[in-house]
Amino acid sequence: MRRTLAGRNVNAIGLGCMNVAWGYGNAPAREDAVRLFRQALDLGYDHFDTANIYGKGVSEEILGEAIMDRRDEFLLATKTGIIVDGPRRGIDCSPEAMMQSIEDSLKRLKTDHIDLFYMHRFDPKVPVADSVGALADAIKAGKIGAYGVSEWSSAHIREAHGVHPMAAVQTEYSPWTRNVELGVLDTTRELGISLVAFSPTARGALAGALDDPLVLEDSDLRAGHPRFSKENWPRNIRLIREFNALAAEAGVTPAQLSLAWVLSRGDHLHAIPGTTSEAHMAENFAAASMSVPGDVLEGVGQIVNHQTVSGHRYPEVMRGTIDTEDF
Numbered sequence: 001m002r003r004t005l006a007g008r009n010v011n012a013i014g015l016g017c018m019n020v021a022w023g024y025g026n027a028p029a030r031e032d033a034v035r036l037f038r039q040a041l042d043l044g045y046d047h048f049d050t051a052n053i054y055g056k057g058v059s060e061e062i063l064g065e066a067i068m069d070r071r072d073e074f075l076l077a078t079k080t081g082i083i084v085d086g087p088r089r090g091i092d093c094s095p096e097a098m099m100q101s102i103e104d105s106l107k108r109l110k111t112d113h114i115d116l117f118y119m120h121r122f123d124p125k126v127p128v129a130d131s132v133g134a135l136a137d138a139i140k141a142g143k144i145g146a147y148g149v150s151e152w153s154s155a156h157i158r159e160a161h162g163v164h165p166m167a168a169v170q171t172e173y174s175p176w177t178r179n180v181e182l183g184v185l186d187t188t189r190e191l192g193i194s195l196v197a198f199s200p201t202a203r204g205a206l207a208g209a210l211d212d213p214l215v216l217e218d219s220d221l222r223a224g225h226p227r228f229s230k231e232n233w234p235r236n237i238r239l240i241r242e243f244n245a246l247a248a249e250a251g252v253t254p255a256q257l258s259l260a261w262v263l264s265r266g267d268h269l270h271a272i273p274g275t276t277s278e279a280h281m282a283e284n285f286a287a288a289s290m291s292v293p294g295d296v297l298e299g300v301g302q303i304v305n306h307q308t309v310s311g312h313r314y315p316e317v318m319r320g321t322i323d324t325e326d327f
Helices: 030-043 058-073 095-109 126-138 154-163 183-193 231-252 254-263 276-287 294-303
Strands: 001-003 008-011 048-049 075-080 082-085 088-091 116-119 148-149 169-172 193-197 269-271
Touching: 001 269, 008 030, 008 148, 008 154, 030 088, 030 276, 058 075, 058 095, 075 095, 075 148, 082 169, 095 126, 116 126, 116 169, 126 148, 126 154, 148 154, 148 193, 231 254, 231 294, 254 276, 254 294
Parallel strands: 048 075, 075 116, 116 148, 148 169, 169 193, 193 269
Antiparallel strands: 001 008, 082 088
C-alpha cells in the first residue's frame, strides 16, 4: 500500500526513529541501531521520521551515519520546537530558533535537505503567520521540501494552511487514542493534508509487547503515563486480551491489526510505528500489504475506544503542551 506524503509516493507504513535513542527503556547499542536502519531500507521502508529531541540529536546522528549514502531511496522527516535543555524547557517555534534548528539537524543528518520538517508542538507565543512564513522561506531556499505540524488543533491547522499549504499533520492515533476524531481527521481529509499517526500500536500496548503484571524500566517514559499506571493497567489489560484474541482469529498479529485499523481510517493516513527489533520491524511493514475484513476492523473499534480505555493518554504535566482537541 503506497500513499502520497509531501509530494512523494511512499509506503503507508514508515519507521518512527525515536526508540533507537530514547523513550522506551534503554536504547540499543549504536551499531545495532545503524544495522536496524539499514535493514529497514532493505525491507522497503522509504519514510523515516525522527526529531531533534530524540536522544538530544542522537537519533538524527544515527540516521546520518546509517543511511545517508542511500539518500535518494527515502523520504526524510524531522521535527523541531520542543526545548529540553536543563532549565530551558518549553516550546520555541520562533523563526530564528527554527532556522537554527534546521541547520543543526542538517549537520547531524549529514544531508543538504530535509523532505518534511515539522513544528513538533504549537507555540502560542509566535504568530502562526510568522512561524509558517519562516518555513516557507526555508522551502524556497531548498533546505526543506515541505512542512508539517504535530499535535495541532483543527483551527490552527487551517490557519497555517492558509498562510502556506501544509503537507502533513502528525499526531497520536490508534484504537485507544482517538483525539483526531474530534476534528483533525476531517480537517486533514478536507484540506488534502496527509495525517501521520505516531504510536499507532498504542505505545506497544496493542502490539503484543507488554505483559501483565506490567514491568517497565525507570527510563521508560510509559512508566509515567496514566494508562500504564497500577490503577489503570489492570482494566486496560482486559481490553488488550480481547484485542489480541480478535487478531489471532483474523490470522494477524496484534501490531498488524492495530496498524491495519489506523490505515483504514482514510486514504490520507500513514503510520510510523517505532521499534528496536528487526523482527518487529518486518512484522509492522507487512501490515501495509494485508487485507483485514471490515467486520474485524469494526470489532477493533468496539473493543478498544475512548470510552473503554482507562486513563488519559498523557500525564498532566504534558497535557498543557498539546494543542490537539481533547476529550
